[in-house]
Amino acid sequence: MNRKAVSPIVSGVILILIAVSLAAIVAPWAYDLVKNATQNTGDSAISDIECQNAAYDFVTSYGTYGVMWNFTDQGHNLNVSIRNTGTISLYNFSIQIRHNSTDITTWDVTSASQRTNSNPLKPSENVILVADLTTDLNGTLNEVTVMNVVCPSKSITNDNF
Amino acid sequence: MKKGMALVSGVLFLAITITAAIVVYELGMPIIEKMQSAAIIDNMKSTFTELDSQIQEIASEGKGSKRTFYLNLEAGEMEFNSSKDWIKWEYETQSPVISPRTAQWIGNTIIGSNLETKAYRSTCEGTNCYVLENEHLKVYINRTGSASSFAQLNTSDILMGVWLKDMNQLLGMESLNVTIDNKASSETGNGYTGVQRLGENLPYATAYALMNTTYEQYYINFTLESGADFIIIRGCAT
Numbered sequence: 001m002n003r004k005a006v007s008p009i010v011s012g013v014i015l016i017l018i019a020v021s022l023a024a025i026v027a028p029w030a031y032d033l034v035k036n037a038t039q040n041t042g043d044s045a046i047s048d049i050e051c052q053n054a055a056y057d058f059v060t061s062y063g064t065y066g067v068m069w070n071f072t073d074q075g076h077n078l079n080v081s082i083r084n085t086g087t088i089s090l091y092n093f094s095i096q097i098r099h100n101s102t103d104i105t106t107w108d109v110t111s112a113s114q115r116t117n118s119n120p121l122k123p124s125e126n127v128i129l130v131a132d133l134t135t136d137l138n139g140t141l142n143e144v145t146v147m148n149v150v151c152p153s154k155s156i157t158n159d160n161f
Numbered sequence: 162m163k164k165g166m167a168l169v170s171g172v173l174f175l176a177i178t179i180t181a182a183i184v185v186y187e188l189g190m191p192i193i194e195k196m197q198s199a200a201i202i203d204n205m206k207s208t209f210t211e212l213d214s215q216i217q218e219i220a221s222e223g224k225g226s227k228r229t230f231y232l233n234l235e236a237g238e239m240e241f242n243s244s245k246d247w248i249k250w251e252y253e254t255q256s257p258v259i260s261p262r263t264a265q266w267i268g269n270t271i272i273g274s275n276l277e278t279k280a281y282r283s284t285c286e287g288t289n290c291y292v293l294e295n296e297h298l299k300v301y302i303n304r305t306g307s308a309s310s311f312a313q314l315n316t317s318d319i320l321m322g323v324w325l326k327d328m329n330q331l332l333g334m335e336s337l338n339v340t341i342d343n344k345a346s347s348e349t350g351n352g353y354t355g356v357q358r359l360g361e362n363l364p365y366a367t368a369y370a371l372m373n374t375t376y377e378q379y380y381i382n383f384t385l386e387s388g389a390d391f392i393i394i395r396g397c398a399t
Binding site (some may be wrong): 016019020023027030031034035038039041042045046049050052053085086087088089112119120122123124 | 170
């Protein structure tokens with residue numbers, strides 16, 4: 001019981017060292033946390049700005065309200081004509097169709113008609129997208145939806161058939 | 162000692178708070194600025210659409226017809242040019258409201274970015290030509306034939322020359338030949354040349370040539386974008 005405790009000065013220094021060490025360990029984590037949270041919010045906000053200005057529509061003068069298709073035994077094809085009516089370039093389109101009331105299938109667009117990041121569909125431009133139908137389709141076409149990767153939330157649907 | 166501890170913890174607390182605030186400010190401010198810019202541009206789009214409709218309305222009325230139009234210019238620069246018959250608003254921003262080198266034509270209103278290119282008809286050493294011009298280049302394209310009257314056309318005759326404005330000299334090149342599948346028969350035929358859109362304040366200008374050959378019918382597109390010191394040549398099927 002005769003042993004001495006550490007002096008108040010030493011204990012203070014130890015406490016400060018512990019606090020500084022903890023701060024040094026926590027600081028990078030806290031920095032990354034704040035940075036990532038802010039960055040994610042920012043990316044989402046920028047994407048929202050972009051998508052607010054993205055718009056496209058069917059070229060109704062082409063085929064039937066912008067869609068031309070043939071699901072007979074003689075041939076199976078589906079072409080869609082669209083126009084970029086917004087101010088943001090769009091690319092990597094895909095086409096989803098509903099036929100025979102309930103059958104829903106999604107198709108890529110042939111590479112020859114696809115628009116890419118390096119050759120996007122610029123504002124005011126038209127394009128005819130050719131669906132890459134890998135299986136034969138039969139029956140009645142009910143609905144065509146065109147989607148893109150720039151603004152996945154912006155898709156257009158045509159059910160005027 | 163207690164006083165010292167309180168001081169150190171206070172300083173640490175303050176340092177952490179200030180650092181967090183700086184990080185949020187540094188990362189957050191550009192986003193807020195972009196959002197502000199987007200709002201300003203959106204507001205100006207509406208203003209110009211309204212201005213256009215007012216002008217159309219006045220034009221349809223009798224002589225002496227006039228309106229007062231109130232314009233709130235929050236940012237950017239406005240130019241009224243009576244000789245070129247335009248009202249232009251220019252604003253610099255990093256906000257992704259309009260893709261670079263693109264434009265949207267809504268009636269008489271053009272909404273675009275990098276509108277530094279023009280395309281016009283001219284004569285080049287006595288030959289009719291189209292000129293695609295931006296800050297760095299003048300591209301001369303042979304003007305021949307039309308959609309209703311094809312002319313004899315060889316791919317080597319389409320691109321007449323490229324003037325390098327920065328160096329004040331012509332680009333040294335012999336000729337540009339285009340073939341499909343390496344077939345000589347696709348190089349000559351008949352067809353015509355044209356320009357997608359003539360005028361000033363374009364984000365890019367595209368001249369095209371329709372080649373109607375015995376091998377294949379195809380288009381050759383020559384595109385000059387704003388700010389580019391190169392031309393993009395693309396072929397496509399008819």
